[in-house]
Amino acid sequence: MGFVFSKSMNENMKIQQEFMLMNARLQLERQLVMQNDMRERQMAxxxxxxxxxxxYFGIFFSITTVFLTAGAMKRKKPAFLFPIVPLSFxxxxxxxxxxxxxxxRMKDEAEDILETEKNKLQLPKGMITFESLEKARREQSKFFTDK
Known part of the structure; x- marks a missing residue:
């Protein structure tokens, strides 16, 4: 009798673990979709x-170009046309x-950096770990309790 009960509990626990795993996976997929949607909205x-x-800059550039050209022609000084060059850039x-x-082009360059220059992306002192966060939290907690 105990064997049957134990076997039934093991099966129920296994089913529950599978359900929890499926639920966690579904939640992660939803988070990924939401994060990507937010990224796309920010880019848009x-x-x-x-x-x-x-x-607005096009209008400013057009008006500036007309007045600078008119000033260069009226005063016969081509130097008035110089600001058009950086403004055109x-x-x-x-x-x-x-x-x-x-x-x-920026996306392609970023992908290239991720593939070929991974060492430039490393965080100082490496990845943050749970232990380093706990150590910092304890030190901060001591600092506030000592005062």
Whole structure:
């Protein structure tokens, strides 16, 4: 009788462990999907922000270019055209960020760094461990209780 009861309990415990494992896996998958969705939303906001900046900077660049060109022609000083050069670099960068392939190139470069330059990504003193966190917590707790 005890053997049958023990066997039944073992089966129930095994079923419960499988259920808990499946539940943990499902929760992790949901968290991963949610984190990726949040990342995509943040990236979309960054791209939208860049496009808005491009609109305003494009208007500023156009007005500035017209007035600088008019000033250079009126005073016969080509030096007035010099600010157009750095402003055009900024305009090109904003366009590339908002509508071009800058984000894809950045992603490719980041993937290359992750693959070939892993040593540059290491944290000082290595990965944080539970023991190091507990040690810091105890020291901080001592500091507050000593006062």
């Amino acid at each position: 906001m960054q791209i939208a922000w860049s496009r808005e900046v491009l609109k 900024i305009l090109t960068y904003q366009y590339d960020l908002g509508y071009g392939t800058l984000l894809q």
